[in-house]
Amino acid sequence: MSTALAEMPRPPRRAPAPRPASVATTCNLNKSYGAIVALRNLNLDVHTGELLALLGPNGAGKTTLVRMLLGLARPDAGSVSVFGADPHQGHVQPRLGAMLQVGRVPETLRVREHIDLFSSYYPAPLPLRETFQIAGIEDIKNRPFGELSGGQKQRVLFGIAICGNPDLLFLDEPTVGLDVEARRLMWSQIRTLIARGKTVLLTTHYLNEADALADRILVLDKGSIVAEGTPAEIKARAMGKQIRCTSRLSLEEVRQIPGVLSAKADRDAFELQVNSAEPVVRELLQRDSWLGDLEVTNAGLEEAFLALTQNNNADAANGRN
Amino acid sequence: MAATTFPAVAVAARRPFSRTLALYAKETKYELLKNTRIPVYAISTVAFPVMFYVLFGIVLGSGNPANRNENATYMLATMGCFGVIAVALFGFGVSLAMERGQGWLQVKRASPMPVSAYFLGKLCSAVAFSTVIMLLLLAIGFAFGSVRMPIATAAKLVGILVAGSIPFCAMGMAIGYFAKPNSAPGLVNLIYLPMSFCSGLWIPLFMLPHGLQVLAKVLPPYHLSQLALNAVGMVNNPTPAWGHVEALIAFTLLFLGLAAWGYWRDEGKTYG
Numbered sequence: 001m002s003t004a005l006a007e008m009p010r011p012p013r014r015a016p017a018p019r020p021a022s023v024a025t026t027c028n029l030n031k032s033y034g035a036i037v038a039l040r041n042l043n044l045d046v047h048t049g050e051l052l053a054l055l056g057p058n059g060a061g062k063t064t065l066v067r068m069l070l071g072l073a074r075p076d077a078g079s080v081s082v083f084g085a086d087p088h089q090g091h092v093q094p095r096l097g098a099m100l101q102v103g104r105v106p107e108t109l110r111v112r113e114h115i116d117l118f119s120s121y122y123p124a125p126l127p128l129r130e131t132f133q134i135a136g137i138e139d140i141k142n143r144p145f146g147e148l149s150g151g152q153k154q155r156v157l158f159g160i161a162i163c164g165n166p167d168l169l170f171l172d173e174p175t176v177g178l179d180v181e182a183r184r185l186m187w188s189q190i191r192t193l194i195a196r197g198k199t200v201l202l203t204t205h206y207l208n209e210a211d212a213l214a215d216r217i218l219v220l221d222k223g224s225i226v227a228e229g230t231p232a233e234i235k236a237r238a239m240g241k242q243i244r245c246t247s248r249l250s251l252e253e254v255r256q257i258p259g260v261l262s263a264k265a266d267r268d269a270f271e272l273q274v275n276s277a278e279p280v281v282r283e284l285l286q287r288d289s290w291l292g293d294l295e296v297t298n299a300g301l302e303e304a305f306l307a308l309t310q311n312n313n314a315d316a317a318n319g320r321n
Numbered sequence: 322m323a324a325t326t327f328p329a330v331a332v333a334a335r336r337p338f339s340r341t342l343a344l345y346a347k348e349t350k351y352e353l354l355k356n357t358r359i360p361v362y363a364i365s366t367v368a369f370p371v372m373f374y375v376l377f378g379i380v381l382g383s384g385n386p387a388n389r390n391e392n393a394t395y396m397l398a399t400m401g402c403f404g405v406i407a408v409a410l411f412g413f414g415v416s417l418a419m420e421r422g423q424g425w426l427q428v429k430r431a432s433p434m435p436v437s438a439y440f441l442g443k444l445c446s447a448v449a450f451s452t453v454i455m456l457l458l459l460a461i462g463f464a465f466g467s468v469r470m471p472i473a474t475a476a477k478l479v480g481i482l483v484a485g486s487i488p489f490c491a492m493g494m495a496i497g498y499f500a501k502p503n504s505a506p507g508l509v510n511l512i513y514l515p516m517s518f519c520s521g522l523w524i525p526l527f528m529l530p531h532g533l534q535v536l537a538k539v540l541p542p543y544h545l546s547q548l549a550l551n552a553v554g555m556v557n558n559p560t561p562a563w564g565h566v567e568a569l570i571a572f573t574l575l576f577l578g579l580a581a582w583g584y585w586r587d588e589g590k591t592y593g
Contacts, residue, residue, distance in 0.1 A: 093433040098428070098431035102425055102427070103423035104423035108354070109351060109354065109358075113351055117348065117351050118434075121344060157428075164432065164433070170431075
């Protein structure tokens with residue numbers, strides 16, 4: 001059943017309200033661990049019913065942010081509000097569910113026992129059978145946790161996150177280390193949740209994962225938000241083009257052309273990363289009538305994403321200095 | 322302002338009392354299940370005191386029939402101490418250090434689990450294991466060591482040792498908040514074994530050098546063993562039992578204070 005869901009079209013979302021209601025907000029959040037700055041003046045709004053993806057490389061501060069929203073870490077400065085209250089307050093936590101990155105889970109307890117225990121923590125949990133079904137762990141419910149595969153373990157942690165029927169879910173890198181098949185299965189389970197109207201905050205360092213699931217993406221880098229938008233907008237910004245050509249121009253001259261993000265010599269040709277190919281190609285042809293072997297391709301998703309965060313850093317630095 | 326930015330969803334219902342009870346019962350049940358299914362834990366906490374009691378209490382004493390039952394009764398009290406201390410230090414200390422250091426405690430703390438349920442589950446598990454160990458030692462003593470005592474005395478001994486494991490649960494908690502998951506078992510052994518020897522749990526204190534006899538008075542197992550020996554009438558020059566109880570309470574508070582410090586220190590790092 002859960003595999004069939006993977007093929008289902010994404011359920012229609014409610015029309016965006018003029019000013020969307022927030023279930024969680026942070027205001028000028030700052031956190032450092034010694035000399036390492038984890039979060040820098042971070043402002044965030046999680047809207048009701050959306051799936052918000054926090055996209056960023058390792059060490060961007062995603063996990064720290066999730067921990068603060070869960071009340072597991074205290075900000076150095078700034079404030080966190082979840083359902084209009086401090087997440088430490090007793091009435092907030094029963095409405096939250098969290099799938100965190102964990103080194104080791106007690107291995108001698110069976111899947112069913114883990115879910116049974118966590119269900120008992122919540123005032124109005126889902127029936128066990130429903131949790132097994134949504135998380136796709138019906139067939140492994142009697143196995144000890146220690147005997148499960150990586151994908152199965154992640155599904156159990158997912159089951160632990162949803163068993164209390166929370167309104168707001170945090171999924172901290174739910175598919176890290178999973179193979180393609182296990183990742184797709186997890187995606188279909190996350191979509192099931194969205195269809196049930198849950199609000200989800202997902203962290204990931206895969207652009208395609210954010211693209212597949214999110215209503216809105218925040219790109220986080222070095223503790224700050226560097227880009228925000230719908231998946232289409234973020235992809236448009238991140239999905240650059242790559243131009244390959246041979247030219248009599250020097251590498252330095254090529255770099256000077258407006259719109260060229262980066263350029264490098266590759267054997268006897270140049271490789272240029274650009275946002276939009278046409279203006280650059282026009283300029284290249286104008287400057288060098290000998291230009292040859294012209295090729296324009298889509299840049300790789302991950303490289304483009306890297307370029308996005310790097311550009312923003314450069315822009316920010318230039319803007320400030 | 323906050324009220325306008327989040328939806329007016331009814332605050333989640335409070336847990337009814339019956340469900341709270343069920344929660345604590347489940348936490349305890351699964352803590353027990355988890356521990357009994359770990360062979361290393363079950364063996365090191367139950368098998369070692371039983372083995373040592375058979376060796377030191379029964380076999381060593383059997384050569385001299387005159388004081389055979391005296392030896393077996395004495396060692397019943399001290400090996401009982403040895404057993405319940407291991408349960409507390411491993412069940413509380415090592416397990417806390419591991420679950421904290423490996424992120425599992427954080428998963429639990431992200432849920433609405435009351436922190437008290439977590440610790441009460443561990444305490445109840447320790448109490449259950451301690452009781453089992455004491456019943457095993459008593460059975461062996463009665464069957465093979467000619468130990469004879471009224472049921473009431475035996476019950477008193479079990480009660481003292483099980484309740485007396487609480488200071489060691491507190492000690493385990495303090496260790497659990499400072500030790501790293503991989504080094505915790507070694508560290509506990511490094512503290513537990515010398516501490517037990519120096520408190521006279523293996524060899525009666527009066528047979529040890531004078532220096533050690535003085536040192537024993539600042540070690541918590543000494544005070545518990547004196548209470549246990551007192552219960553079975555094995556103390557020659559009884560200091561008032563109350564003094565040992567006071568000492569154990571003081572140790573409990575000291576270790577709880579250390580644990581609280583470790584908890585506070587931890588908040589900034591692993592938030593466990």
